[in-house]
Amino acid sequence: MRPTAPTPLTSRRGLLFGTAAVGAGAFLAGCTSNEPKDEKTAAEDRPAADEPGKHVTIGFAGPQADHGWLNAINDNAKRRARTYSDVTLEITEGSNDTAAQIGQIETLINKKVDVLVVLPADGKALTQVGLKAMRAGIPVVNLDRVFNTPQAYRCWIGGDNYGMGLNAGHYIGEKLKDTPDARVVELAGLDNLELTKQRTKGFDDALKNYPNIRKVARQAADFTVESGQAKMAQLLQAQRKFDALWNHDDDQGVGALRAVEQAGRDGFLMVGGAGALSAFQAIERDDGVLKATVLYPPTMSASAIDLARALGRGKGVGGMAEYEIPASVTLYSAVVDKDNVERYMPTGFR
Template sequence: MRKIARTPSSPLLSSRRGLIFGTAAAGALLATGCTSNESNDESDSENKQAADTDDKKPGKKVTIGFAGPQADHGWLNAINDQGKQRAEEYEDVTLVNTEGSNDTAQQIGQIETLINKKVDVLVILPADGKALTRVGLKAMRAGIPVINLDRVFNSPQAYRCYVGGDNYGMGLNAGHYIGEQLKDKKNAKVVELAGTDSLELTGQRTKGFDDALKNYSNIKKVARQSAEFTVESGQSKMAELLQAESSFDALWNHDDDQGVGAERAIKQAGRDEFIMVGGAGSKHVMDAIKADNTVLKATVLYPPTMAASAIDLARALGQGKGVSGLASLEIPASLTLYSAVVTKDNVDEYLPSGFS
């Protein structure tokens, strides 16, 4: 798995102890800490309940500033919802949200306002990681720990902890799933509908996908188009792919939002000779996978629950509070969520996490 972040070397922040995971992770840590190799469901349940109660027990009050881009995309809207809902679970957390902006200068101004308000911790999902590195550094130098969410800053000194999805792993898992579906087909052809090429994450997703396909000598990627994570761009770029390739066996689409447009183009073209794999985990796609009556057969998760994890970590930093079951005294430099593949076989398990 790719290392995304290192511990920053800034001396301006004092050492903070502990880590608060989501309740499910805390329960898992406690369960694996048992000395017996035999399962004890009742004991595990009691331990999990105790961890849940202990984690949410009110402590030192913490004000968390939350700044992200404009929520003009289903996944970004889910990020905002996850962060807000998680903060509401804690009596000791006050969440201060910015309006959100895709304009880097405006987002920098919003974050500087949070710095001037002297919030205890900042959670920042930058519209552009490179462009906002400076304001991350400014917060850290002001003694405000930064949780960098999803789009990473250029310098590890601009954040205390990075929380995000595994973009390389997302492509890797999509490629392996498609590879297994086509491994017995001679001269199989796949196409890729990528996201915005100016974003580093898009390149990571494509590299993971290409690396996975190297394991299948019978499969060749014959075309790739880059869309812009929007319904409109997904439709237009998918139409181009369909026109350029008279037939193929599988499509990987990086993003379920732009996938809505891709589905429209596919339907208009009357094509159904291939399987389609989505990316991110929208409820719309999960419903289609469950119904099993379209080309959509799977999606690779990029969980917006990372925002809830960021709130957990921000609260931990603000309180210097730990959780039993974790040996390290410090929160990690990075937390990367796994990109599970959702299919008809396991979709019921993931449906509750599907976003609109």
């Protein structure tokens, strides 16, 4: 579902953007010339973000869009590519079968696209095809789930799973810091994914700062509405009283909220993860237990297109002095609550 970032942290579905997705486009938008005339005219020599230049064909390969977040990844990439008259996007159907995705990427390599953007279904399993593209002279932008070696990509961009848990924990900690003997529960994602372990670790590390708070239960779901409902029902049955819930994923959170409603429970606050539109809307209404969600922005794929375009044109990134794009870009896991939800509403995914 979402990924493994470069060291030191891993990411889902690890420069930091101050406010996650909203800032990403602005940061990457202006591409700079590699040959500024001199110090006085260098800034003037940089073309505007939307100024057409050398045509770039970008191949985009991701897993099957069987989850709201993954569907948003595809949509954001397509929308961003359409804003550039000098970009052609070759996009594959996507597959969760590693052999099939490898075949799709090899087709893009054989088409001699200028740049590849790849969100691998399995970073380890697809490392060799990333290496194949790089050796063929096609730079790779590795999106979210990271390949096993930096030699398989020119740039990595993705989210921060540890940061999600850390920020969720601090948000809950600040809300409960004056509550004696506060109890929290955790509805995690798939436990066999490194990203789930990182989200839990970040959460646990944050709670160490609040000695009055104790995590009393943890249940793993699998990022679906159905699993969220079933596993949340089990948590509610086992824990008759708690003060906060950290739910790793807004899609499974839809099911978790159904279970809460069916059980007639309240008296606790819930923090979600990822940034679904339904979560934003519930936070804005402020009529239930869901009070915040921690971003894992799918707009990272739009920024990946920006990076790929810059690579294809031989440009750097606007706002930075270097003539080359960064080797890695880690998005910030901002907390969205009723105070700032209006700002992030346009980035919510269905």
